[in-house]
């Protein structure tokens with residue numbers, strides 16, 4: 001992340017500082033200073049993930065709003081010209097397919113959603129290609145499924161492709177591969193996908209663009225609802241009413257955005273949430289939307305992936321000693337500490353680790369297929385090596401593949 005030394009302020013930064021100082025009569029000084037710090041981090045970011053929602057890209061007629069899309073592309077192209085790498089996570093495939101297919105409203109059944117996404121994704125990518133080309137910028141489309149984030153080899157693969165695209169000056173344009181993903185394998189919302197991508201590419205900042213200027217202290221349709229300019233700690237907003245109901249075309253409303261914010265800020269990525277029309281101002285560090293400061297430290301992409309992206313395939317029940325060893329930190333899980341394995345999984349799949357009292361204490365990538373485990377559980381490493389030979393005496397979940405469970409919501 002760019003170091004924040006006030007002596008490095010550019011004339012624009014000085015102007016922004018003055019603008020912020022003008023607001024000091026309505027915000028406590030300490031708050032202004034922290035907000036300034038977080039917003040300067042975004043202004044100075046060298047790599048930014050920008051997520052734009054369906055509500056900002058499609059009109060009520062179910063066709064792409066070309067003017068809105070162009071507006072965002074102009075801002076991103078300008079920022080790229082200043083030397084910042086941009087990764088775009090875009091929604092809108094399903095909603096952009098509604099008009100061309102004459103569906104009238106957003107489909108609810110999976111097959112029609114897949115069909116709409118297939119048609120709409122082509123429209124989206126084509127339009128982005130054209131608009132970015134006007135600035136001499138190539139785009140590279142990447143359609144991800146949740147599987148790409150579960151399997152180590154697959155997320156490394158995605159990571160490699162993204163790095164190469166960025167090194168080549170291309171703007172990666174990412175969406176979920178809605179045309180082929182089934183309900184069980186869906187991320188379901190691009191807010192969460194964007195947070196995971198921001199960590200995957202080690203972004204300096206995440207910008208979430210939507211149809212409302214940030215988090216409000218009540219749903220914005222309510223008279224008197226006011227924008228919250230800064231959130232330092234998500235616990236501060238535990239009492240704020242947010243709804244999962246979004247616009248007529250969006251998915252997940254403010255709930256999924258806050259989940260995205262939790263993942264990103266918890267992984268060290270400051271996040272701004274604002275109106276799509278405020279994209280330039282937000283990237284410049286101006287006082288628009290809500291800025292969420294980074295709370296956590298950057299962790300390895302792999303561990304974040306296990307914690308937040310992995311859909312677990314099974315459960316390993318631990319005895320007391322194993323649960324304590326796992327919770328204590330640096331221990332791998334051995335066959336001897338397991339009392340029972342549940343579910344169908346292959347080696348490399350994510351599983352939950354369950355303490356004797358039934359609480360999930362960790363998640364990890366299991367090293368054996370579910371079919372092999374019953375013969376191993378409760379047995380000592382020595383006995384397994386003697387009886388079954390080399391290969392069966394290894395750990396069931398290696399400590400590097402294990403993440404202690406943290407609550408996903410406050």
Ligand SMILES: Nc1ncnc2c1ncn2[C@@H]1O[C@H](COP(=O)(O)OP(=O)(O)O)[C@@H](O)[C@H]1O
Nearest residue numbers: 053054055210216242243246247250251253254
């Ligand atoms: N406390 C809140 N502050 C701001 N917006 C909220 C709040 N609670 C619910 N919302 C709703 O969240 C919506 C944005 O979510 P969504 O429609 O899914 O957008 P997108 O398509 O950009 O992902 C806003 O239109 C707003 O009505």
Ligand SMILES: N[C@@H](CCC(=O)OP(=O)(O)O)C(=O)O
Nearest residue numbers: 054091092093094189190251
């Ligand atoms: N992947 C889906 C969008 C899912 C989604 O999260 O939508 P949104 O709430 O508008 O960001 C699509 O392209 O239609």
